Amino acid sequence: MKLLKFPYLVQDEILHNVGYSELFLLSFLSKNMSKLIKKSQKSNFRKMVRCIKYDHTDEDEHMVFLRHKHTKYNWDVIMQFAKREDKKLNFNFKLNLFGKKFEFGSSNKQPSPYFKLNVFGRKIAFRMTKKYGQCFPVAHFRRHEKKSSDQIDSQLFPQFLRRFYGVSVDNKPLSSFRSKRSKVIKMSMMSAKQPLSLDSKFYQTESIEIEQHQNAFATTLRHFQGRQAVLTCFTRCKISDLIEFVNRWKSGEAYHKLERLEVGEVVEDQNRMLEAIGAKHIDPAKKVPTHTVPRVFNRYSEPNTKPIRSRAYVVRATDNRVASVLIEEKWLKFGVWDKTEDEFVKMVE
């Protein structure tokens, strides 16, 4: 079956049914194959792909995901960058139970063999893997190759997309957020324990969803200047950081543009926390106000943020504006109203 001998319409139809992981691999096979993918896929990408996501949750395993426009929640794994195992681990063992020999083990399957691809003049070892019900290539690096792994990681897939689909994708190293202000950033920074530089435009991003270590989390919470944020701390949030955040908002010292903030995980009694931030309460006889605002980052085709329904609120000293406060399922939710306290109270009557 010589694919390159098929009529173009057939080749095009076949390639439209091939996953992005396979297209990525195919592009390395030959110049002619690469030309064909480029010709066939250029208009396809913008029509089909909603977004690309880079997940750096694990220091040793970085993932590249893609979501199609027609799917709402599913992410396709395109490829992964992982640490190369030097030794083959064997968990298999035999036990004699009731006079019969049973074989136990993690898996009897041999991992697929490595293959090398020439990536920017460097031979990179890949291996196919099957996880999450999907097959995809994993680029393997030894620990001492970590630096070049990061370099390839940040260049490889964007280069592929640029070359074959004419699409630019930002997968900049964190330091380069200094130069340009983005509207939306969604990322996980498990591997980065240090906070971003305070000069970074990252803090001015209108909407961020980020997972960070405690230290970096506290800095992001303190310096965020955008409108909407979901900040996840890998360990528990320090209550002092949260109290400081609310107090700075109340005094009008910071967070002037803030519309909505969610932080977790908060392991603190709601009443104690509300007391600590000096929250006021709406009379239980009155209806509970529901705070929601249009999303900057329309994540799941939901135009508005998830509602915050709370009787607790705080008031900003400088303009008397109100923010609803809710602690629910280990998350602190903070929604700023476009209303003064008088207007807010009238609204719930």
Added chain:
Amino acid sequence: MSSTEQGTSSAAPAEPTTAPESAAAPEVPESFYYVHGKDKVVHKVSAGALQHSALIHGMISNLGYTEEQAKANPFPFENIDGDILQMVVDWCNQHKGKPTPPEDTNLPKQKEKLFDLVLAVNYLEIKELLTYCCKQVAMMVKGKSPEEIREIWMIPTDAEDEAAEKEAKKRAGKEAAGETAAAAGDAK
């Protein structure tokens, strides 16, 4: 009384009952056409089944052949193997007048057969079947390494492509030289 029995009794002279419209309308006899492939084995196919093929549908739509004429003039598809044409005809018959399902699991698993089917279906312009075939061809490389994909789809390396290109140029050069020599001979 079963419906069959009722049908039988209604055949006897009696008060005419309201018959379904389709039964009342004179049935248009289905027309048939004949096709053959490389092996010259002739297949009788209804016009309804052949509607799947845009190529054949275009050919027959204005012919107005009688049964005898159609039988005497089968459509020759010399570029399609007999067994492949049989598969196409079977598929067209199975899906005659039916909405096509989202997947078709009856396609050949052997890659050479699938390859021939793709080419035949593309030639005959059977859009739905082409879509199924292309999906199947695409599925062949799912989860495969580049070298496995190269083997399945027979993708030459750059070196092989270059060698083939050189060879083609050489051949074209020779042919051109041959033509020039022949033209010179004719001029003499």
